[in-house]
Amino acid sequence: DQQVKQNSPSLSVQEGRISILNCDYTNSMFDYFLWYKKYPAEGPTFLISISSIKDKNEDGRFTVFLNKSAKHLSLHIVPSQPGDSAVYFCAAFYNTDKLIFGTGTRLQVFP
Amino acid sequence: EAGVVQSPRYKIIEKKQPVAFWCNPISGHNTLYWYRQNLGQGPELLIRYENEEAVDDSQLPKDRFSAERLKGVDSTLKIQPAELGDSAVYLCASSWGFNTGELFFGEGSRLTVL
Numbered sequence: 001d002q003q004v005k006q007n008s009p010s011l012s013v014q015e016g017r018i019s020i021l022n023c024d025y026t027n028s029m030f031d032y033f034l035w036y037k038k039y040p041a042e043g044p045t046f047l048i049s050i051s052s053i054k055d056k057n058e059d060g061r062f063t064v065f066l067n068k069s070a071k072h073l074s075l076h077i078v079p080s081q082p083g084d085s086a087v088y089f090c091a092a093f094y095n096t097d098k099l100i101f102g103t104g105t106r107l108q109v110f111p
Numbered sequence: 112e113a114g115v116v117q118s119p120r121y122k123i124i125e126k127k128q129p130v131a132f133w134c135n136p137i138s139g140h141n142t143l144y145w146y147r148q149n150l151g152q153g154p155e156l157l158i159r160y161e162n163e164e165a166v167d168d169s170q171l172p173k174d175r176f177s178a179e180r181l182k183g184v185d186s187t188l189k190i191q192p193a194e195l196g197d198s199a200v201y202l203c204a205s206s207w208g209f210n211t212g213e214l215f216f217g218e219g220s221r222l223t224v225l
């Protein structure tokens with residue numbers, strides 16, 4: 001039972017354009033949603049999060065949007081840069097007990 | 112400040128052999144996690160420690176996997192005997208408590224079982 005789903009395994013975007021990564025979830029009890037970024041041969045690093053009581057959180061070029069009615073969140077990167085090329089994992093957290101990761105989306109930003 | 116340190120980075124063994132992974136968390140982090148990441152998948156929790164206590168080991172295959180966190184600092188994850196399906200990256204992470212899901216991960220230990 002995949003509670004956190006990232007249906008796009010890969011995404012290719014031109015440098016300077018917007019990157020939109022999507023994530024769907026099934027459990028309405030999730031308290032926080034997070035995005036992690038992972039470079040090859042490195043561990044995931046925390047990028048940005050959003051509480052379930054908010055619908056938007058912004059940090060520089062990164063914005064996360066949460067649509068609770070649709071059980072959907074997205075990460076927007078504007079403008080995209082080549083250094084943003086990585087695998088992005090959506091994760092959801094609830095009950096101070098579980099952190100569940102999606103399967104990841106590989107983003108490639110080309111010149 | 113040093114990050115989460117894991118060793119070895121890579122390990123190749125034959126099936127039925129034992130293997131152990133070591134993790135040193137960020138100083139002051141009382142919560143430590145071991146995750147397993149299979150190819151093309153997201154990390155999946157194996158065990159979570161609060162100080163010395165394993166508070167969530169529901170996903171740890173206890174017939175062959177064991178873990179310990181003596182003195183509430185370093186931790187070791189052991190597999191004995193290893194099976195072909197254990198080939199994966201084993202990630203250690205740490206955090207201050209477990210309130211918002213923000214974890215600090217090590218670089219991981221890639222295990223290949225032949």
